[in-house]
Amino acid sequence: MFILEKPYVSALLKKTLAELGRPVLDNKIANEALQNENIILSKEKEFVAAYNDDRAQPVYSNSENAIDWIDNNLNSGDLPHKIRLFKDKGAFRDLVRDMYPDFFYRTVDFEDLDHVNADELPIPCVIKPCVGFFSLGVHMVESVEGWQIAVEAIKNEVEQIKTMYPAKVLELDKFIIEECIEGEEFAVDAYYDRDGNPVIINILGHLFASSDDVSDRCYITSTNIINEHHDEFLKLLRKIGNRADLKNFPIHIEVRTDGYGNLGVIEVNPMRFAGWCVTDLAHYAYGINPYKYFMEGLNPDWAKISGCCEGKIFAMVIGDIDSTVDRSEITSVDYEGFRANFSTPLELRKIDYKEHPVFAFIFAEVDADNLDELKKMLHADFTEYLNFQ
Numbered sequence: 001m002f003i004l005e006k007p008y009v010s011a012l013l014k015k016t017l018a019e020l021g022r023p024v025l026d027n028k029i030a031n032e033a034l035q036n037e038n039i040i041l042s043k044e045k046e047f048v049a050a051y052n053d054d055r056a057q058p059v060y061s062n063s064e065n066a067i068d069w070i071d072n073n074l075n076s077g078d079l080p081h082k083i084r085l086f087k088d089k090g091a092f093r094d095l096v097r098d099m100y101p102d103f104f105y106r107t108v109d110f111e112d113l114d115h116v117n118a119d120e121l122p123i124p125c126v127i128k129p130c131v132g133f134f135s136l137g138v139h140m141v142e143s144v145e146g147w148q149i150a151v152e153a154i155k156n157e158v159e160q161i162k163t164m165y166p167a168k169v170l171e172l173d174k175f176i177i178e179e180c181i182e183g184e185e186f187a188v189d190a191y192y193d194r195d196g197n198p199v200i201i202n203i204l205g206h207l208f209a210s211s212d213d214v215s216d217r218c219y220i221t222s223t224n225i226i227n228e229h230h231d232e233f234l235k236l237l238r239k240i241g242n243r244a245d246l247k248n249f250p251i252h253i254e255v256r257t258d259g260y261g262n263l264g265v266i267e268v269n270p271m272r273f274a275g276w277c278v279t280d281l282a283h284y285a286y287g288i289n290p291y292k293y294f295m296e297g298l299n300p301d302w303a304k305i306s307g308c309c310e311g312k313i314f315a316m317v318i319g320d321i322d323s324t325v326d327r328s329e330i331t332s333v334d335y336e337g338f339r340a341n342f343s344t345p346l347e348l349r350k351i352d353y354k355e356h357p358v359f360a361f362i363f364a365e366v367d368a369d370n371l372d373e374l375k376k377m378l379h380a381d382f383t384e385y386l387n388f389q
Contacts, residue, residue: 001025001051001058002291005065007356008349009033010277013062016291023050027069044073052076056194058248058295061271070271085244086251086270089176090130095243096265103264104179110172113154118147122179127154130174137172140180140212157323181264183256187219188233189273189282190253191294192246198237199299201273201290202282203229204316206254209378217320218374219278220366221285222313223306229257230302236263250294252279276361278316284346284363285314313368314346317377319360321353325383333359334385341373341380342366359386 002017002024009029017024018039024030026041034041042050051059055077061070067087071080085091090107097103104122107130121141127150128138137157139150158172185206190198203226204219233255240246240253252273254266273279273290282288286305292298319338321327330353339345342364353359359382366374 001047001060003027003059003061003066003069004030004033005061005063007063007065008276008351009062010280010349012280012283012289013277013291014039016289020292020295022295023047025069048073055079056248058191058250059271060250060291060294062277063275064269064272066271082244082246082249083270086268088130089128089267090174092265092268093176093178096240099239100264106177108175108177110154110158110175113151113175116147116151116177118144121147121177124180125177126180127151127175127177129172130176137175142212181256181266183258183262183264185254185256185266186225186229186233187274188237188253188255189250189279189290190233190237191250192237192241192248193297194248196241196245196247198234198241199293199297200226200230200234200237201288201293201300202226202279202285203233204274204281207374207378213378215320216318218315218317218378219274219281220313220315220374221281222368223286223302223309226302227306232257232261232263236265240265240268278361280347281314281316281363284365285309285312311368313366313371315364315366315374317342317362317364317374318358319351319362319382319385321357321359321386322381322383323357325386327353327357329388330354330359330386331389332387334387335360338362338382338385341377343373353386 001022006029014034014037018037023042024039025047026043030041051074067083070083085095093105108116123144124140124142126140137154139153141147141150187204187206189201192198202221204221205225207218207220250271250273252269256264256266279290282290286309288300333353335348335350338360339348342362344365346363346365349361351358351360
């Protein structure tokens with residue numbers, strides 16, 4: 001079963017929906033995205049009835065914007081509870097507290113941020129919405145003095161952020177303060193099969209411009225990354241799945257590892273793989289269709305895939321727009337200029353920059369021995385590709 005929502009429905013997802021023939025909820029976004037596709041949508045009552053007939057069947061949404069609808073309509077079982085368990089970072093920390101008994105975290109109401117004593121915090125630390133998305137409202141705190149700077153920044157951002165995403169996706173009434181998790185950061189697309197076994201679809205390395213960078217600008221994947229981290233991440237997923245009793249459940253989990261077997265979970269995003277259909281990178285890199293693999297309970301043959309893709313690196317770069325830019329003043333984007341940064345572009349996705357602080361996503365194959373073009377992107381000012389009135 002599929003529930004389509006904003007912000008993006010990819011060509012691969014549309015094609016997969018037509019091929020699989022699974023129920024797709026008839027809503028505004030599905031009608032807009034699939035108007036030229038040969039797909040019959042399921043009316044709300046039919047969709048809910050089909051779910052109630054088999055609450056164990058796999059349900060996938062391309063966006064957490066669907067959470068509110070799921071809460072109100074697919075509530076005959078425990079799906080809303082399990083979604084909330086991961087969407088609420090405070091609830092998730094409670095779930096895995098025994099796995100990380102010494103890990104510092106504290107939830108704070110938005111109106112109480114000014115009353116937090118920064119001297120009591122484990123500096124450096126990070127503060128973010130308990131229910132958040134896309135690095136919005138996330139701030140690193142590098143010093144006691146930096147705490148108040150972060151709080152003031154959050155106050156200035158809150159009203160603008162509220163207009164961008166539904167409340168269930170990004171709730172700004174409660175924040176969580178966490179100690180920083182050291183190590184190299186990865187994002188993992190995975191699902192739990194009908195028996196509760198975790199299956200890894202892709203592992204993405206998160207590249208940063210600096211130690212205080214919290215953006216999602218660039219991710220890479222390769223069979224070297226998969227082979228090095230697959231087994232340790234699978235063990236972690238098994239522990240989490242056992243605690244939450246997950247079956248036929250997709251997740252996108254962000255993890256840090258110190259290289260010595262110590263893993264720290266940053267967050268777990270339920271009901272989906274990498275957002276904005278970025279999970280499609282697995283299709284370009286390894287021929288894996290994430291949506292089909294989840295729906296049909298397929299498991300990648302990583303040994304076979306490694307033989308075909310050894311030495312290759314695949315990247316995703318977000319053409320983000322700085323928060324200081326007035327997007328209403330943008331008249332056009334130099335997409336070809338942006339594409340020209342990559343020696344082997346695979347797909348360029350144009351995004352409505354009037355609605356989102358992003359003008360494009362690009363997938364590219366990169367020379368494994370030369371990551372200069374990605375390093376350049378980490379430090380680039382993408383304003384040069386924007387044309388103004």
